[in-house]
């Protein structure tokens with residue numbers, strides 16, 4: 001929708017394995033422009049080939065990937081097959097047809113537990129803790145090598161923790177089954193779908209003992225993609241492959257998120273302290289100076305606004 005708002009003609013490819021076709025109607029209701037849609041599994045090399053044969057594409061934003069950390073430990077080959085093959089097939093087609101301008105959904109997971117906070121883009125890439133995280137690291141490497149060899153231009157956006165719903169409350173997060181992430185678990189608990197929220201650990205070395213993350217409103221995140229694409233299309237990039245942190249710069253603990261949610265929604269939340277979740281880091285929040293200055297992008301929404309939108313979205317579902 002942010003691309004459409006900025007005048008781009010949008011073509012969506014999705015295999016609908018983790019999304020619903022109704023989303024197209026919801027986008028159309030908000031923007032009054034129906035995006036073109038192709039149901040394609042990016043692992044289907046022939047289908048990707050045909051798509052590029054039939055469509056004149058100026059740039060690609062590659063969001064499509066599996067993204068559950070825990071699941072990736074159980075099903076590593078699914079993650080490598082999907083996240084890596086899809087990326088390679090896309091880049092091959094782009095290279096073969098001289099389609100340039102590639103934006104990649106990367107993740108702050110590439111930094112692991114950074115030694116210094118806030119995390120700048122100069123922080124070293126740490127050994128991945130999960131196959132999911134590894135696919136993001138390998139993905140960045142594949143793009144870097146491709147940019148060098150084929151003179152392509154790409155930007156990786158390293159997302160911190162995206163949350164919230166569009167202000168129209170027509171587009172939001174739809175986790176399948178039991179949510180793994182904090183915010184949908186909170187909203188489902190408040191809605192009575194889940195009995196209680198388990199707070200994973202209160203013995204971290206933080207001010208209240210719970211883990212700290214940088215929660216960014218998904219619409220702010222979307223706007224960063226528009227800026228990144230415009231940077232490439234306008235040939236403003238300084239290097240073939242650039243990467244940016246996309247967060248708010250503010251860290252919030254799990255308890256702070258719970259308190260903020262209770263305050264803005266006036267909903268008391270049933271929660272209990274539980275053991276730490278395996279693989280979780282203590283604290284991650286972004287230094288966003290590079291994105292602020294180079295992309296001329298700044299998040300506009302607060303944690304409270306993001307939580308309220310997530311709650312309104314939840315209420316619409318139940």
Ligand code: UFG
Pocket residue numbers: 067068069107108109133160161180181182183185197198199200201211212213254277280284
């Ligand atoms: N948490 C709870 N209870 C829950 C769910 C989460 O206490 O029921 C806590 C977690 O322990 C963590 C925080 O809330 O401290 C945030 O957890 P999320 O699962 O929402 O997010 P993560 O930071 O673990 O994961 C996110 C993305 C991943 C990405 C990762 C990078 O979901 O895709 O950041 O660090 F890889």
